[in-house]
Amino acid sequence: MMGPLRIWTVVPVKRFSAAKFRLAPILNAGERAELARTMFEDVLDTLKQCEDLVSEMIVVTSDSDAAALARCRGLTVVPDEPECGINVAIAHAIDTIRPSADSGLMVIPSDIPQVSPAAVARAAAAIEKSPSLAIAEATDDGGTNLFALRPIGAVPPLFGRHSFALHRSAALRAGIPVRVLRIPELSLDIDRPENLKAFLALGSRTRTHEFLIRIGVHERIADNHDVVMRPLDQTVAEA
Numbered sequence: 001m002m003g004p005l006r007i008w009t010v011v012p013v014k015r016f017s018a019a020k021f022r023l024a025p026i027l028n029a030g031e032r033a034e035l036a037r038t039m040f041e042d043v044l045d046t047l048k049q050c051e052d053l054v055s056e057m058i059v060v061t062s063d064s065d066a067a068a069l070a071r072c073r074g075l076t077v078v079p080d081e082p083e084c085g086i087n088v089a090i091a092h093a094i095d096t097i098r099p100s101a102d103s104g105l106m107v108i109p110s111d112i113p114q115v116s117p118a119a120v121a122r123a124a125a126a127i128e129k130s131p132s133l134a135i136a137e138a139t140d141d142g143g144t145n146l147f148a149l150r151p152i153g154a155v156p157p158l159f160g161r162h163s164f165a166l167h168r169s170a171a172l173r174a175g176i177p178v179r180v181l182r183i184p185e186l187s188l189d190i191d192r193p194e195n196l197k198a199f200l201a202l203g204s205r206t207r208t209h210e211f212l213i214r215i216g217v218h219e220r221i222a223d224n225h226d227v228v229m230r231p232l233d234q235t236v237a238e239a
Contacts, residue, residue, distance in 0.1 A: 042113035087158060106123055
């Protein structure tokens, strides 16, 4: 029988200056870096409201600004080697903190500013009473926008395109039940110009929403309609 649940929450953060290249038709390099920073701050703001749900929050990053933001909030920072990818970063964080075998793990990407305390609570509840995997799917590319697992190590991190299906298959092979988190706002990635429009439509009370409104993203999207409506495969190929 499993004991009281301890959840370690890991937020992997890539370098702000290297983030969101596919938004280049709408945002310049400085704005993309600021967007990445602002989204990360929104995620941290949410997690700080969930301290009763998680035992410790860890940020894994090679970005000095991201590390400073995390430390200012009292979070643990695990240094990461740049350009190694999100899955290596998550594995490195787990190896560094060495949680107990019965602990739970939650992974929240740093670019999901719309994540809410309610979503975190649903994910925590989904893995509380039995070994299980709880995941939320990103609509555009089949990725994973929230990942909660108990026990740690039962399913490896497989983030990236189509990772929702990969995570689910890995869990089923391991005999771990999968609970799909059907939370509409978590289906959205902010990777392409049209995603900015969808995010603003959520009307979230976030730093990210305020930033995008302040720099006039609605007007930029209207002025670049052909770019916004470009098919995903073509946008990816040109990124």
